[in-house]
Amino acid sequence: MDHIVGQLPNSNPMQNTSMDTFNVTSANSSTVLFKPFLSPVVDKTINVLMVIVLFITMISLGCTMEVSKIKGHIVKPKGVAIAVLAQYCVMPLTAFCLAKGFQLADMAAVVVLICGCCPGGTLSNILALAINGDMNLSIVMTSCSTLLALGMMPLLLYLYCQGFGDLQNAVPYVDITVSLAMILVPCGIGILINHYRPRYSKIITKVGLTIMSISSVAIAVVATVAIRTAILAVMSPPLLATGAIMPFIGFTFGYIISSIFRLSQRRTVAMETGCQNIQLCSTILKLAFPPDVIGPLFLFPMVYISFQMLEAMVLIVVYRCHQRLTRKEKGKERPFGFIQMESSRSF
Numbered sequence: 001m002d003h004i005v006g007q008l009p010n011s012n013p014m015q016n017t018s019m020d021t022f023n024v025t026s027a028n029s030s031t032v033l034f035k036p037f038l039s040p041v042v043d044k045t046i047n048v049l050m051v052i053v054l055f056i057t058m059i060s061l062g063c064t065m066e067v068s069k070i071k072g073h074i075v076k077p078k079g080v081a082i083a084v085l086a087q088y089c090v091m092p093l094t095a096f097c098l099a100k101g102f103q104l105a106d107m108a109a110v111v112v113l114i115c116g117c118c119p120g121g122t123l124s125n126i127l128a129l130a131i132n133g134d135m136n137l138s139i140v141m142t143s144c145s146t147l148l149a150l151g152m153m154p155l156l157l158y159l160y161c162q163g164f165g166d167l168q169n170a171v172p173y174v175d176i177t178v179s180l181a182m183i184l185v186p187c188g189i190g191i192l193i194n195h196y197r198p199r200y201s202k203i204i205t206k207v208g209l210t211i212m213s214i215s216s217v218a219i220a221v222v223a224t225v226a227i228r229t230a231i232l233a234v235m236s237p238p239l240l241a242t243g244a245i246m247p248f249i250g251f252t253f254g255y256i257i258s259s260i261f262r263l264s265q266r267r268t269v270a271m272e273t274g275c276q277n278i279q280l281c282s283t284i285l286k287l288a289f290p291p292d293v294i295g296p297l298f299l300f301p302m303v304y305i306s307f308q309m310l311e312a313m314v315l316i317v318v319y320r321c322h323q324r325l326t327r328k329e330k331g332k333e334r335p336f337g338f339i340q341m342e343s344s345r346s347f
Contacts, residue, residue: 043291050283053215055186057279060208061122061146062190063201064139079269082261083120083141083254086273088152090253091116094246096160102238109164110171111297112242115281115304117156119145122209123305124275127312131319133268141272146187149280150180175288183280212279234299243303247311250274267319271312278305 074080095116099109120142128138154173161171194201254273258266278301285298 047286049215049218050279050286053212054183054279054283056208057122057212058183058186059190059193060205060212061142062187062192063194063204063208064122064125065143065187065191065194067191067195069136069140078261079137079263079265080141080144082258082263083137083269083272084145084148086250086254086257086269087120087141087145088117088148088156090257090273091118091246091250091276092156092160094249094253095242096163098242098245100163102242104238104242106164107293107295107297108239108300110161111285111294111300112239112246113157113160114153114171114176114284115276115278115301116246117153117160118276118278118281119149119153120272121275121277121279122212123278123308124272126209127271127275127316128268130316131267131271132323133271134265135268137265138268138272141268145272146183146277150177150184153180172288176284179280179284179288234296234303239300239303243300244307244311246304247274247276247308250276251311251315270315274312275308276301276304278302278308 092113093116095112098104099112104112122142124142125135125138127133129135154177157171157176158173190201190204193204251270251274254270255266257273258269263269281301281304282298285294285301289298
């Protein structure tokens with residue numbers, strides 16, 4: 001219970017060890033500090049692993065990018081423009097509204113905002129394929145949102161932090177910008193591999209996705225075991241509700257916005273909007289903030305991706321069932337049509 005120390009006016013922080021210390025909501029903004037709960041070795045190990053995983057993931061993303069396809073969508077940018085609009089308008093605004101609505105404490109609000117302002121992740125490409133979307137468009141959307149993140153993410157964080165009284169100086173914009181600039185290096189390596197050695201691209205992509213999945217689970221397990229009771233700060237009802245609502249709104253409004261603009265690839269835009277780059281988000285949270293400030297909240301992206309995957313799977317199952325029912329109905333109508341044709345011929 002003593003992992004979290006709340007700094008409140010007129011109170012002794014060291015005496016506050018009740019369940020209230022895990023409360024991530026605050027009607028009056030208050031700073032919440034965390035006692036060191038990870039040993040220096042474990043903390044450094046997790047940091048190194050997260051950087052390596054992000055590096056491999058971004059190389060894998062780069063291996064899916066084709067310069068010719070990106071040029072094609074730049075010439076006809078309607079689909080990409082709508083996707084970027086949905087990505088950088090819907091998700092940050094949703095994160096801001098949820099942080100305000102649940103009256104999240106300062107650090108929890110920053111975590112949610114960073115998650116909402118992140119670009120699309122590589123997982124959206126797989127989900128777009130599973131829901132019979134345009135995977136090539138999804139890859140281009142992910143690529144463009146990742147490149148734009150270098151400018152858009154710090155800008156959006158700065159703008160939305162103005163809505164919180166004590167957050168203007170709480171976000172390390174320089175560290176976040178440096179982290180975003182660094183991801184362009186492995187991404188560029190992946191693009192070069194795909195251009196000059198395309199036969200290795202698919203192998204690297206598969207290996208990268210496998211490593212990403214296994215290591216994400218491993219990091220989450222190691223961190224959870226090390227954190228123990230402090231994990232309650234991440235599993236609080238407000239953050240769980242936020243993690244569940246954000247991807248749902250992303251999927252929904254991504255589909256609605258693409259429908260308004262009469263874009264045919266609506267399912268693709270929906271998946272791209274709801275899926276965030278969780279590896280990037282976790283790495284930024286872990287490296288850009290001191291351990292006593294971020295505490296266990298760097299695991300919030302794991303909460304987000306759990307709900308993201310669950311909701312995406314539900315949507316995929318619903319779509320597949322709809323497709324089956326539609327095919328069955330068409331199959332039933334076809335024999336009836338043949339009977340009518342045969343009867344007309346007999347006359």
